[in-house]
Amino acid sequence: xxxxxxxxxxxxxxxxxxxxxxxxxxxxxxxxxxxxxxxxxxxxxxxxxxxxxxxxxxxxxxxxxxxxxxxxxxxxxxxxxxxxxxxxxxxxxxxxxxxxxxxxxxxxxxxxxxxxxxxxxxxxxxxxx
Amino acid sequence: xxxxxxxxxxxxxxxxxxxxxxxxxxxxxxxxxxxxxxxxxxxxxxxxxxxxxxxxxxxxxxxxxxxxxxxxxxxxxxxxxxxxxxxxxxxxxxxxxxxxxxxxxxxxxxxxxxxxxxxxxxxxxxxxxxxxxxxxxxxxxxxxxxxxxxxxxxxxxxxxxxxxxxxxxxxxxxxxxxxxxxxxxxxxxxxxxxxxxxxxxxxxxxxxxxxxxxxxxxxxxxxxxxxxxxxxxxxxxxxxxxxxxxxxxxxxxxxxxxxxxxxxxxxxxxxxxxxxxxxxxxxxxxxxxxxxxxxxxxxxxxxxxxxxxxxxxxxxxxxxxxxxxxxxxxxxxxxxxxxxxxxxxxxxxxxxxxxxxxxxxxxxxxxxxxxxxxxxxxxx
Numbered sequence: 001x002x003x004x005x006x007x008x009x010x011x012x013x014x015x016x017x018x019x020x021x022x023x024x025x026x027x028x029x030x031x032x033x034x035x036x037x038x039x040x041x042x043x044x045x046x047x048x049x050x051x052x053x054x055x056x057x058x059x060x061x062x063x064x065x066x067x068x069x070x071x072x073x074x075x076x077x078x079x080x081x082x083x084x085x086x087x088x089x090x091x092x093x094x095x096x097x098x099x100x101x102x103x104x105x106x107x108x109x110x111x112x113x114x115x116x117x118x119x120x121x122x123x124x125x126x127x128x129x
Numbered sequence: 130x131x132x133x134x135x136x137x138x139x140x141x142x143x144x145x146x147x148x149x150x151x152x153x154x155x156x157x158x159x160x161x162x163x164x165x166x167x168x169x170x171x172x173x174x175x176x177x178x179x180x181x182x183x184x185x186x187x188x189x190x191x192x193x194x195x196x197x198x199x200x201x202x203x204x205x206x207x208x209x210x211x212x213x214x215x216x217x218x219x220x221x222x223x224x225x226x227x228x229x230x231x232x233x234x235x236x237x238x239x240x241x242x243x244x245x246x247x248x249x250x251x252x253x254x255x256x257x258x259x260x261x262x263x264x265x266x267x268x269x270x271x272x273x274x275x276x277x278x279x280x281x282x283x284x285x286x287x288x289x290x291x292x293x294x295x296x297x298x299x300x301x302x303x304x305x306x307x308x309x310x311x312x313x314x315x316x317x318x319x320x321x322x323x324x325x326x327x328x329x330x331x332x333x334x335x336x337x338x339x340x341x342x343x344x345x346x347x348x349x350x351x352x353x354x355x356x357x358x359x360x361x362x363x364x365x366x367x368x369x370x371x372x373x374x375x376x377x378x379x380x381x382x383x384x385x386x387x388x389x390x391x392x393x394x395x396x397x398x399x400x401x402x403x404x405x406x407x408x409x410x411x412x413x414x415x416x417x418x419x420x421x422x423x424x425x426x427x428x429x430x431x432x433x434x435x436x437x438x439x440x441x442x443x444x445x446x447x448x449x450x451x452x453x454x455x456x457x458x459x460x461x462x463x464x465x466x467x468x469x470x471x472x473x474x475x476x477x478x479x480x481x482x483x484x485x486x487x488x489x490x491x492x493x494x495x496x497x498x499x500x501x502x503x504x505x506x507x508x509x
Contacts, residue, residue, distance in 0.1 A: 062457060062458050
């Protein structure tokens with residue numbers, strides 16, 4: 001699956017789509033594929049502060065737990081409640097099934113994240129093919 | 130995640146190329162490069178519960194004991210009563226240390242009065258073989274490791290019999306649970322066909338020559354025969370969730386060298402009355418002293434959360450009382466279940482406990498085992 005060019009990516013396999021200070025965060029297609037069938041998403045609370053590089057929640061597949069790392073510092077403005085009952089939506093389309101929306105404290109933080117092309121190269125290197 | 134560079138040192142079954150061509154996700158399982166899932170763990174799990182699934186379990190080991198003293202040797206090294214087996218019958222059993230803890234769990238097959246086959250776990254193959262050789266040394270029998278001679282396939286699910294019957298002249302309807310027969314399978318004469326498995330479902334395990342062309346040919350023929358039933362190749366991921374729903378023990382989790390038979394709740398497979406065997410004295414002593422202090426129980430997580438291997442178990446007051454040995458979402462039951470060790474006083478069904486999930490106590494309840502029992506056959 002193609003990685004949207006307007007998203008930025010972390011080495012921990014989250015994506016963020018930013019529009020000024022408004023950011024939308026999810027996990028990448030590669031992340032959902034590695035995890036397998038996702039059965040549980042632990043969402044942050046609206047109003048909570050998330051910090052770049054720190055854990056803000058988790059996703060669980062049948063066989064594993066994986067922490068979620070914030071791509072930027074900010075305040076949670078919305079969470080995708082639908083994932084509580086239908087976590088498999090992440091498997092179906094990881095780049096559309098957002099997990100949280102945040103107000104980004106400092107949008108320049110995103111400059112350090114990977115572009116779609118860099119992320120794709122990074123994944124290829126990590127998986128060895 | 131495992132590093133791809135390490136795969137060079139991993140052992141491979143004859144079907145490794147097949148798994149890779151099928152695009153399976155591969156993992157290091159006890160030193161073996163094995164498929165964890167193909168199309169998806171939940172789909173594979175459901176195929177076995179409702180149709181049929183095919184597993185490569187060639188990493189399992191096979192130890193044969195032959196000779197006049199073989200039955201005495203088997204009786205000495207294993208806890209179930211092999212003296213009760215008839216030719217063509219198998220039994221679940223275990224190899225024990227003198228202190229009554231586990232070397233491994235095994236399936237004992239009686240080929241003849243002088244010929245027994247033990248099917249053992251992959252991760253413990255070398256240890257088991259050395260243990261059996263050593264422990265059987267004083268008996269008049271040969272101990273041989275035939276693990277590398279067989280490709281072992283498990284065909285599991287309510288449609289397993291209908292699938293395999295297309296490929297063999299043996300009348301599978303005559304083979305009862307935990308019995309076996311020999312038949313021609315896919316043109317291979319004298320193939321061992323056992324009604325055994327590790328899924329809690331109907332099914333068979335077959336043992337064929339381990340060269341890859343034969344292994345791949347049989348694999349493909351089974352897949353073709355099962356196509357009308359929606360057969361799926363299944364990986365170790367589904368194998369684990371299936372056995373967990375059926376509450377079957379896994380070495381290194383529910384049973385190990387520090388867990389004894391009574392703790393693991395495997396009493397019905399341990400026959401002290403058959404006479405002394407390795408571990409029997411220690412087990413009798415535990416019994417005489419009033420039984421084990423901890424017990425394996427089934428837990429159902431009531432609140433939102435998934436119990437995982439190694440998580441702590443707390444009592445209603447929040448005191449640490451035990452630990453989870455295996456925990457997972459149960460794809461067929463659609464619950465979050467776990468096997469756990471807790472003190473005997475808290476092992477009764479309906480006892481409320483909590484599982485510590487990332488530092489949060491999450492409510493769980495002791496439930497009867499197994500979590501899943503296959504439906505009784507109906508005469509359709």
